[in-house]
Each structure stands twice: as C-alpha cells, then as structure tokens.
Amino acid sequence: MKNSTLVFRSLGIIIFLAGLAHLFSFGIDTSDDAPTPTIETNAVPVEQPEAENPTEKPVANTAYNPETDHLIGQWKVAYNTEDFKGAIVYKIKKESKVFNAYTHQYQDENGYAEKAKGSKALTITSFNGSKGKGIYNIEYEGKQYEVDCKIAQVDENTFTLSYDYYGYGDVETWKRQ
Amino acid sequence: MIDFLAKKLDWLDVHHWFYIFNDLSLFYIIIPFFVLELIRYAYLKRLDKDLVLDSIANVITFGGFFLVEVILGILAITKVYYWVYNNISLPHLELNWATVICCVLLADFAYYWEHRTMHRIGIGWATHTVHHSSPHFNMSVAYRFGPLDAIMPVVFSLPIVMLGFDPILVLLSEVFVQVFQTLLHTEIIGKLTKPIEFIFNTPSHHRVHHGSNRQYWDKNYAGILIIWDRMLGTFEPEKEKVVYGISQPINSVNPIVVFFHGITRFVKKLGQIKGFSNKLLAFVKPPDWMPKQ
Numbered sequence: 001m002k003n004s005t006l007v008f009r010s011l012g013i014i015i016f017l018a019g020l021a022h023l024f025s026f027g028i029d030t031s032d033d034a035p036t037p038t039i040e041t042n043a044v045p046v047e048q049p050e051a052e053n054p055t056e057k058p059v060a061n062t063a064y065n066p067e068t069d070h071l072i073g074q075w076k077v078a079y080n081t082e083d084f085k086g087a088i089v090y091k092i093k094k095e096s097k098v099f100n101a102y103t104h105q106y107q108d109e110n111g112y113a114e115k116a117k118g119s120k121a122l123t124i125t126s127f128n129g130s131k132g133k134g135i136y137n138i139e140y141e142g143k144q145y146e147v148d149c150k151i152a153q154v155d156e157n158t159f160t161l162s163y164d165y166y167g168y169g170d171v172e173t174w175k176r177q
Numbered sequence: 178m179i180d181f182l183a184k185k186l187d188w189l190d191v192h193h194w195f196y197i198f199n200d201l202s203l204f205y206i207i208i209p210f211f212v213l214e215l216i217r218y219a220y221l222k223r224l225d226k227d228l229v230l231d232s233i234a235n236v237i238t239f240g241g242f243f244l245v246e247v248i249l250g251i252l253a254i255t256k257v258y259y260w261v262y263n264n265i266s267l268p269h270l271e272l273n274w275a276t277v278i279c280c281v282l283l284a285d286f287a288y289y290w291e292h293r294t295m296h297r298i299g300i301g302w303a304t305h306t307v308h309h310s311s312p313h314f315n316m317s318v319a320y321r322f323g324p325l326d327a328i329m330p331v332v333f334s335l336p337i338v339m340l341g342f343d344p345i346l347v348l349l350s351e352v353f354v355q356v357f358q359t360l361l362h363t364e365i366i367g368k369l370t371k372p373i374e375f376i377f378n379t380p381s382h383h384r385v386h387h388g389s390n391r392q393y394w395d396k397n398y399a400g401i402l403i404i405w406d407r408m409l410g411t412f413e414p415e416k417e418k419v420v421y422g423i424s425q426p427i428n429s430v431n432p433i434v435v436f437f438h439g440i441t442r443f444v445k446k447l448g449q450i451k452g453f454s455n456k457l458l459a460f461v462k463p464p465d466w467m468p469k470q
Contacts, residue, residue: 001409001410006409006410009408009409010286010290010409013286013405013408014283014286014336014340017279017282017283017286018267018279018283018340018341020275020279021270021275021276021279021280021340021341021342022267022268022270022341023275024179024182024183024271024273024274024275024276024279025183025268025270025271025273025275025276025341026268094188094189095188095272095343096188096192096343096345097188120269146263
C-alpha cells in the first residue's frame with residue numbers, strides 16, 4: 001500500500017473519531033441546567049446576598065463526600081479592577097479526585113450577563129473541608145499565569161481564595177450562587 | 178441514542194468501570210485462564226520445564242518493564258501529558274459516552290501505529306522482539322516485555338491528548354487496549370464467528386501476529402479492532418499452522434537474557450555498521466536493514 005494512502009486513511013480515521021468526540025462535547029447540548037440567556041435584561045447586582053438554595057449538590061451519588069463536595073456548584077466572585085469591573089460566575093466540578101472551576105457567566109457592573117466559554121480557571125488540588133490548596137489561572141496584561149493559591153472556607157456558602165505571585169496578589173471572596 | 182452518547186459522566190464512575198476491566202481482570206479472567214492453559218498443556222503432555230521457566234521469565238520481564246514504566250510515569254509522562262493538555266491541545270472535551278468511546282478507539286488506532294512502528298524500525302524491534310521471542314503462546318507471553326516498550330506508547334498517545342482528551346482518560350484507554358490484547362494470547366480459543374473475526378482482533382488473528390512463518394511476519398498489528406489492519410494493508414488470516422517465535426531464536430529462559438537480548442543484538446549490529454550516519458539510520462530503518470558497503 002502506498003504511503004500516501006496510509007497517511008490519508010489514517011488522517012481520515014483520526015479526524016472522524018476526534019470530530020465525533022468534539023461534536024458530542026460542544027455541538028450537542030444535553031445539559032439539564034436551567035437555560036442561561038446570553039444577555040439578561042434585568043439588572044443583576046454585582047454583590048448578591050447569599051443564595052438560600054444552593055444548587056448542584058449531588059444527592060444520589062454514593063461517592064459523595066459531605067466534608068468536601070459541598071464545593072460543587074456555582075460560585076460568584078466580584079471584581080473591581082482596571083481590567084474588569086463586574087462579576088464572574090464559576091462552576092466547580094469534581095473531576096478525577098480534584099475540583100475544577102470553569103468560567104460559567106460574566107456579569108458587568110450594570111448587571112448584564114454573558115455566557116462564558118467554560119475555560120478552566122482554578123484547580124483545587126487538596127481540600128480538607130476547611131482549607132485547601134490549588135492552582136489559579138490568572139490573566140495579567142494579556143498573558144495567562146498559573147499561580148499557587150490557598151482556599152479557606154468561611155462558611156457553607158463562602159470561601160476565600162488568596163494568592164501571591166511575586167508581590168502581585170489578591171484575596172477573592174467566592175460566594176455560592 | 179444521541180442523548181445517551183452525549184450524557185455527561187461522573188469521573189468516579191468512569192474510573193470504576195476501567196478499574197473493573199483494567200485492574201481486576203487479572204484476577205477474574207487472566208489468572209484463571211492461564212491456569213486453564215496449564216491444565217491443557219498437562220493434558221496434551223506439553224507441560225515441561227522449558228514452558229514453566231519460560232512463563233516465569235515472562236513475568237520477570239514484566240517486572241523490569243513495570244519498573245521502567247513507573248520511573249517514566251513519575252518523571253515525565255504525567256507532567257508531559259498535562260503540559261500538552263494545558264498548552265497545546267484543542268478545547269478540552271467533556272466526559273461523556275461519546276468521548277470515552279472515541280478515546281478508546283483512538284487509543285486503539287494509536288496502538289496499531291505504535292505496534293507497527295515497533296516492528297518496522299530498528300530500535301523499536303530491538304525492544305519489542307522480546308515479546309515475540311517466546312516459542313510458546315499463552316497468557317504469560319502477554320506480559321513478556323522489552324526494556325524500552327514503555328516509551329513508544331507515550332509518543333503515539335500524546336496526539337490524542339492534543340485532540341482535547343483528558344490525559345487520565347487517554348492513559349486508562351491505553352491500558353484498556355493492552356488488557357484486551359492480553360486476552361488474545363491463547364491457543365485454547367479457535368476461530369470465532371465471521372462477523373467477530375471480521376471486526377475484532379481475536380486469538381486467531383493474534384496467533385498469526387506471533388508467527389515466525391514467513392507469510393505471517395509483520396501482520397495483524399491491531400489491538401482491539403482488526404479493521405485497522407484490513408484498512409491499512411497488514412491483515413493476514415490464520416491458515417498455515419503457526420510456528421511461534423522469531424527467525425533467530427534465543428534458546429534461553431534466563432530472564433536477563435530474554436529481557437536484554439534485543440538491545441544486545443542491536444548494539445552488536447551497530448558495531449558492524451560503518452559510519453556514524455549509518456549507525457543513526459539503523460535506529461529508524463527496518464530491523465533487517467544494513468547499509469550498502
């Protein structure tokens with residue numbers, strides 16, 4: 001068999017299988033979450049009181065760890081920097097023994113909301129129910145940095161995330177959405 | 178069906194399924210099957226000292242391979258995989274049935290090309306010849322590995338990570354393919370039904386792969402699906418009785434000799450080749466290649 005035939009057939013197989021996986025990941029939405037409008041008409045205040053009904057707590061999962069898995073769900077963080085004034089809603093998921101936070105929604109200072117791309121913002125590598133450590137992806141002057149961070153639970157619906165990267169640091173308050 | 182394939186899965190569930198097949202299969206199928214093979218050997222009066230020592234050597238070579246795999250894993254694999262995943266991959270894929278199935282199929286396809294490369298380049302065959310050097314064919318042969326056998330899979334699975342698949346899922350899928358392959362190392366099972374023989378790699382197809390009969394050389398590289406061989410021109414059905422082993426038998430059951438004989442032979446070959454560039458070419462040229470003197 002000619003080498004060119006081998007290359008084209010192989011590429012065809014790879015493109016077909018990878019394309020299928022991407023189609024089922026990004027092309028078909030079977031999410032049972034409540035639909036999130038891309039633009040909200042009602043103003044949403046940046047700082048909201050704590051939600052009384054936290055969502056996305058797995059109840060039927062036998063592997064649910066009540067000490068740590070309350071992190072799973074949506075969390076909102078308010079920002080007031082030169083680059084961004086508003087809030088970001090993150091979705092924390094438990095994946096392979098670690099918790100990953102993905103951007104879920106951007107809200108500007110006037111309360112207008114826009115669906116985020118779902119990129120990974122934070123990986124909580126260890127958490128004992130009150131304190132933990134992780135890797136936080138921050139953007140500074142257009143560049144992405146991965147910095148070590150610390151997590152401290154304040155109460156059931158609030159935790160703080162702190163980091164210090166060569167003197168550039170911050171403490172963020174994450175509130176359950 | 179589409180909803181089912183796109184349904185998000187929990188990592189813990191996926192880990193659990195792979196754990197049942199990848200890890201526990203040693204206890205519920207591989208060891209019992211090997212015992213069955215030993216009984217069959219005894220019944221056929223083929224259970225001799227050579228076969229027992231050969232099987233022990235196989236398991237010891239696996240120990241050597243596993244040691245290299247662990248060192249490689251700790252030092253590099255996970256870090257390299259995650260660096261690639263975080264820096265040069267397509268958008269990260271969700272965990273659903275479709276991505277798990279596609280990942281296993283891609284790992285199987287990567288295995289095909291990795292396996293083919295191991296047979297068709299000098300340094301690949303120097304390590305993979307260990308797996309083929311046994312004159313027997315049973316489940317213990319599946320564990321007969323060469324010292325560098327752990328390296329090639331990394332090269333061929335990194336592109337799957339670059340396609341957006343989670344590195345852990347890729348590693349689990351690779352092990353899944355290997356475990357499936359392990360189950361093919363048996364003479365007990367003859368040919369299966371035609372549709373299965375057409376689509377899947379079977380003990381019959383894999384016996385051909387281990388044959389030293391000339392028409393069986395470099396055939397049936399598949400892991401799970403034999404259709405890769407059919408599509409890429411390397412399929413050969415089992416017709417003539419298979420003679421297991423390699424063209425230059427090692428005639429030894431010493432685990433050290435077994436484990437290193439491919440590398441030793443390759444180093445000797447390099448010593449016979451003149452010129453630095455020719456020596457380098459010997460690494461990537463086919464195993465029987467020699468420069469025109």
